[in-house]
Amino acid sequence: MESYAVLRMPKTVNYGRDAFERVGEEAAERGKKALIVTDKVMKELGYVSEGRDYLTKAGVESFVYAGVASEPTDIYVAEALKKFHQTGCEVIISIGGGSCIDTAKSVAVLAKNGGNIGDYMGGKKLAHTAPIPHIAIPTTAGTGSEATDVTIITNTSNDVKMMIKQPAFLPEVAIVDPLLTLSSPKHVTAATGIDALSHAVEAYISRKAHPMTDMIALSAMKLIVTNIETAYESGENLEAREAMSLGAMQAGIAFSNASVCLVHGMSRPIGALFHVPHGYSNAMLLPAILEYSKGYAVDRLADLGRIFLDDEGDLTAEDAAELAVDSVKKLCLKLEIPNLSGWGINKQEFESVISKMAVDALASGSPANNPRVPEQDEIEKLYKVCYNYDFTSTSTVS
Structure with a gap:
């Protein structure tokens, strides 16, 4: 081991059955408008509408980007970022697997630090400004992306899967509700x-x-x-x-x-x-x-x-x-x-x-x-x- 070590994790972790219900309160502490980054499956399962109901009850207006499909790409990041700016959101909420969470991480950083996601590969560009508050809600028990400072995004121009690791990519809040994983085939x-x-x-x-x-x-x-x-x-x-x-x-x-x-x-x-x-x-x-x-x-x-x-x-x-x-x-x-x-x-x-x-x-x-x-x-x-x-x-x- 090196002479010292660092341990980073989200500021807040809500864990356990029915933790999903906390999304409204967590979002309301951070803004009045939230962009939900998700995919079509999450919409079909009703998780997105359920989340929006919790947000509405907490006085938070919500918008949805559901364009994520399979592995996340720089195209999804650009599309979601555009919607974030168009709607004037102050909070980002990801609902889904690692692809949705990684896309939302990228949007949270770019919204405050600018550039394209590929600029951050290999530490070429560092996120010096705190990102948009990100609430990550996994629906699979797998990637652990809700608790990491890593995002994996495919660069579609050269077919390289970029691993980008910086503290700014760490979600501020993780909501881990095992009830949301019951739908996993x-x-x-x-x-x-x-x-x-x-x-x-x-x-x-x-x-x-x-x-x-x-x-x-x-x-x-x-x-x-x-x-x-x-x-x-x-x-x-x-x-x-x-x-x-x-x-x-x-x-x-x-x-x-x-x-x-x-x-x-x-x-x-x-x-x-x-x-x-x-x-x-x-x-x-x-x-x-x-x-x-x-x-x-x-x-x-x-x-x-x-x-x-x-x-x-x-x-x-x-x-x-x-x-x-x-x-x-x-x-x-x-x-x-x-x-x-x-x-x-x-x-x-x-x-x-x-x-x-x-x-x-x-x-x-x-x-x-x-x-x-x-x-x-x-x-x-x-x-x-x-x-x-x-x-x-x-x-x-x-």
Whole structure:
């Protein structure tokens, strides 16, 4: 660990059943007009109208941008920002998954600091002015974006998924209501759940981990590992949904402060070029990359293995780390996570851009946080392994 560490999280966290009802009061403390950034699914489920009712009761006028679809792009950010300025709003509220929250984060910063979202990539432009107050309301237990200072936006001019990390992107308020996750279908529960597990594991094995993030990441891993299958098989189980929501938020806090590693570095280019949702692309890569990293993070992965075992037992650290990797593979099988080939990505198209993806992955900076730091040729090899990865196999990655 470095000589000192920093822990950032939202100023206010409203967590638990019916926390959604707090949105009106939280918004009223910050302005009289709010822009809701969301998508069509959230409108169809009634979450947007419910939120607007709470806002109206609190004396807050609301407007809606529902143009977010799948992975967020600079186009969605520009459209939402335009609507924000046109309506004279003072507060931004995101309702939905990570795509909606990341879009809203970007609008909150740009509205006060100007420029295009791409200007902030790599710290070229810093947000010196406090952003518009942002209230983030997740409806999946996955990204943890409601508690991070990171936004992931695809630059449509060059197909690069930009990871932008600055304190200004951290939402001011998080409202985490597990009742909103009950509507998540099985495949979304699976993908977002493994995404959350990826966040927690990578925060724990990251070279930038510190005691505070370790504590939070361990709690997140335990909550997710012990509840994800129940949430997947019995989506109406509110206790499991509640645990997953808490675990996902904790994982978000952990990785926002300790950084993610190789999984995320390799995942973003897949999402940008092949439009694979972020949760799925992380899940497809996680087992193989844990195999690749295992020898450099034995003790840390052993802690994960013992969570799966739910018993200290007499396992050596090496055996517990091996158990962790095998257990993640089995979990992906149970949750019906496909490999890249199974997703339907054309092999020839995939192989033709492997070099670009490896370069983009390294440029993101995340691979440098991995316990085993790869060279470009190693990342290219890992992409090839992951394309037809067999979740039932014994260790195949070296």
